[in-house]
Amino acid sequence: MREQNSNGKFRILKFQNFQKIPKTELRNLRALILIVDSGVNEDEIKLDELENSIPIILVLKGKADKNLVEKCHICLATENAKIGNLSSSEALKKKLINRIVAETSIETEAIEMAERISEKTAxxxxxxxxxxxxxxxxxxxxxxxxxxxxxxxxxxxxxxxxxxxxxxxxxxxxxxxxx
CATH class of the missing domain: 1.10.12 (Lyase 2-enoyl-coa Hydratase; Chain  A, domain 2)
Structure with missing residues (x-):
């Protein structure tokens, strides 16, 4: 797990080999960005305890299962991303993802969303x-x-x-x- 800390109000977690998210590192956060760039399923990321407490923004560059996508509050995906067997275009039509974003700007857009959430909301x-x-x-x-x-x-x-x-x-x- 590689992580970056931004303004102390949100955190970016980028997973290569997926692990359980450490609770101690998520206290006092106002948003969480998960970057998925390889295949992952819901069992590999434990979000049950988080989904009720902080907004979760999923940045999907690779493949993820539908259950993981549904546990996240906002999902941005690249054109090449897959949710199960669905392409990102099909997932957008089924409202599984919020937006398709160019790979070059997807992380920046997620960070801007997290900043708006963490700075302008109670x-x-x-x-x-x-x-x-x-x-x-x-x-x-x-x-x-x-x-x-x-x-x-x-x-x-x-x-x-x-x-x-x-x-x-x-x-x-x-x-x-x-x-």
């Missing part, structure tokens, strides 16, 4: 959103709405909520701390 709100979407789709409508209301009330009592309101009233950018 981390607790993003985490609550992911939980509401991922857990909510497994629930009946009424239970999903209850979960959403519960998460909203938890968010409303945070320092970040106060900071967001204060920044709006003062016409400045908020400085979210994840508290």
């Amino acid at each position: 981390p607790l709100a993003v985490k609550a959103l992911l939980k509401a979407v991922i857990e909510g789709e497994k629930l009946e409508l009424e239970e999903g709405l209850r979960l959403e209301a519960e998460l909203f009330s938890q968010l409303f009592s945070t320092e970040d909520a106060r900071e967001g309101t204060k920044a709006f009233l003062e016409k400045r950018s908020p400085n979210f701390q994840g508290k």
